[in-house]
Amino acid sequence: MNAFPSKLPHVGTTIFTVMSSLALEHNAINLSQGFPDFPMDPDLIGLVSKAMSAGANQYTHMNGYIPLRGQIASKIERLYGASVDPETNITVTPGGTYALYTALTCVLHPGDEVIVLEPAYDSYIPSIEVNGGIAVTVPLQFPSYSIDWERVRAAVTTKTRMLILNTPHNPTGSVWKASDFLELQDMVRGTRILILSDEVYEHITFDGYQHQSILRYPELRERAFACSSFGKSYHCTGWKIGYCVAPAWLTKEFRKVHQFNCFSTNTPAQVALATYLDNYEAYESLPGFFQAKRDYFLELMRDSPFAFLDSKGSYFILASYKHFSQEDDKEFSVRLTKDHGVAVIPVSVFYRDGKDDKVIRFCFAKAEKTLEEAALRLRKLR
Numbered sequence: 001m002n003a004f005p006s007k008l009p010h011v012g013t014t015i016f017t018v019m020s021s022l023a024l025e026h027n028a029i030n031l032s033q034g035f036p037d038f039p040m041d042p043d044l045i046g047l048v049s050k051a052m053s054a055g056a057n058q059y060t061h062m063n064g065y066i067p068l069r070g071q072i073a074s075k076i077e078r079l080y081g082a083s084v085d086p087e088t089n090i091t092v093t094p095g096g097t098y099a100l101y102t103a104l105t106c107v108l109h110p111g112d113e114v115i116v117l118e119p120a121y122d123s124y125i126p127s128i129e130v131n132g133g134i135a136v137t138v139p140l141q142f143p144s145y146s147i148d149w150e151r152v153r154a155a156v157t158t159k160t161r162m163l164i165l166n167t168p169h170n171p172t173g174s175v176w177k178a179s180d181f182l183e184l185q186d187m188v189r190g191t192r193i194l195i196l197s198d199e200v201y202e203h204i205t206f207d208g209y210q211h212q213s214i215l216r217y218p219e220l221r222e223r224a225f226a227c228s229s230f231g232k233s234y235h236c237t238g239w240k241i242g243y244c245v246a247p248a249w250l251t252k253e254f255r256k257v258h259q260f261n262c263f264s265t266n267t268p269a270q271v272a273l274a275t276y277l278d279n280y281e282a283y284e285s286l287p288g289f290f291q292a293k294r295d296y297f298l299e300l301m302r303d304s305p306f307a308f309l310d311s312k313g314s315y316f317i318l319a320s321y322k323h324f325s326q327e328d329d330k331e332f333s334v335r336l337t338k339d340h341g342v343a344v345i346p347v348s349v350f351y352r353d354g355k356d357d358k359v360i361r362f363c364f365a366k367a368e369k370t371l372e373e374a375a376l377r378l379r380k381l382r
């Protein structure tokens with residue numbers, strides 16, 4: 001066979017797969033990958049079984065099961081005060097990552113620049129590059145991970161086509177404030193810059209922080225793709241189901257790519273979710289539910305040597321270890337997995353240049369007994 005040049009020559013296997021495999025190999029507790037290890041709501045499982053038994057097993061509408069899109073529109077109106085049209089603004093997708101990828105694919109032409117705030121979820125840069133785009137990275141400010149708007153503005157060029165934002169943020173747990181959206185609005189006004197807003201943790205905010213969806217900002221909404229994930233909201237990450245909300249002119253292009261990639265998303269799950277979205281409590285309880293997990297984990301880890309950073313949302317909290325180890329964060333994470341039986345993620349992997357602030361990411365979206373066992377092992381670390 002003739003060799004061909006790789007489209008992603010610098011990409012290896014994602015760290016999440018690497019750390020999860022290492023966790024399995026060493027029988028370690030897996031606080032690395034972002035997924036719950038507790039059961040999802042059996043009512044939702046029941047609704048899927050019911051949908052399958054009732055025959056909802058064939059392709060559904062290319063853009064998403066119509067009643068589900070209606071429910072999503074009502075939820076957006078209720079939560080963010082935005083009126084979106086299920087017909088022309090909402091597309092149901094096989095997961096949030098797929099929605100992000102599709103948005104980038106339908107917009108980017110070779111040489112287009114996309115501003116990425118780092119640390120960043122690891123799909124962004126490869127998804128830009130495979131589409132011929134150029135990722136222009138801007139660091140968030142350590143250790144608060146707040147946005148340096150001067151630096152973001154300085155990164156804008158005539159080739160800037162998009163900016164990707166993520167709130168609540170993986171891996172840091174930081175959240176965007178209303179003032180950040182106003183800065184962004186000011187920055188893009190009069191330009192051709194589009195926004196890709198990754199809001200898969202939209203329901204997971206703590207300490208009274210209200211999620212600042214881009215959908216709350218009418219001026220920004222006109223140039224934005226907002227991506228969400230039912231997997232994260234309903235403890236079923238393995239279902240891979242989410243959606244993208246965008247104005248009609250962007251949705252039209254999004255669907256051109258979507259229709260020839262997967263065409264339609266899993267039908268029984270969509271039928272079930274269309275009913276389940278009546279259950280407001282299922283997502284309204286999430287801030288309290290996950291905040292209790294964050295606080296329980298912090299309490300359990302009080303006597304550990306780690307210095308924890310602030311987490312205002314998401315499944316994640318970062319911890320610094322630089323006062324007791326000078327190892328680089330990858331070495332440190334591997335040692336934690338192999339010698340202490342707890343798998344975590346080194347934060348340097350979320351930077352293109354591997355910036356190492358000696359912080360690691362814990363996922364606390366786990367059952368109490370998982371957190372207890374992990375803390376027992378980590379408290380022995382010195």
Ligand SMILES: Cc1ncc(COP(=O)(O)O)c(C=O)c1O
Nearest residue numbers: 034095096097121170200229242
């Ligand atoms: C920031 C961010 N975006 C998107 C996703 C993926 O969502 P989905 O599983 O629905 O593709 C994740 C999952 O970890 C994430 O952390």
